[in-house]
Amino acid sequence: MATNGKEACGVKDGVSVSSNGTNKDFAKSHSAVGNGVAAEPSSHSKLRNTGTVQSGKFTFSPEPTIEDIRRMQAEFTDERDWNQFHQPRNLLLAMVGEVGEVAEHFQWRGEVAEGLPDWTESEREQLAHELSDVLIYLVELADKCRIDLPQAVIRKMALNRLKYPASKVHGSAKKYTEYKD
């Protein structure tokens, strides 16, 4: 059965979406989570980490956007007067620490298959938390460095495509420096 990514992340129909496609109520409704309001009804727990699966392909939910995440974390930080602690070096170290927490979930396992078929829902949820921590700090680091991350990704992917032409590297994982013209 195809699952609805909006349900999976707790975003339901009926929330307002602005003309430019962003969900103005998203940050507001989700900031309530930090005040002790449950993130989602327990009946949704099975859908939590499934995103959208259609024809065997996995896709993310369209929201929140990276800009939504930047704004939500900026609000979280402002509300706590934490900008004094959230300078670029602090955020970099915090992000690296969270990457270590992601690694802890994999470190004593054997090879892990795509889709994590052998993981429990609880293990998947823990991983989802750690990956989110990495993303949150990454986005705030880019914000505090005044790097427009979505556009930077577009530019970097264009460079990657130039460096690794599909016709040249198909099926090979060698570094670009190893290819001879």
Ligand SMILES: Nc1ccn([C@H]2C[C@H](O)[C@@H](COP(=O)(O)OP(=O)(O)OP(=O)(O)O)O2)c(=O)n1
């Ligand atoms: N000074 C802080 C502390 C927390 N957070 C936010 C961003 C992260 O998403 C998350 C990190 O919280 P913790 O440092 O408590 O780390 P964990 O949630 O990973 O907890 P633990 O280290 O117990 O696994 O909370 C933040 O922005 N600034």
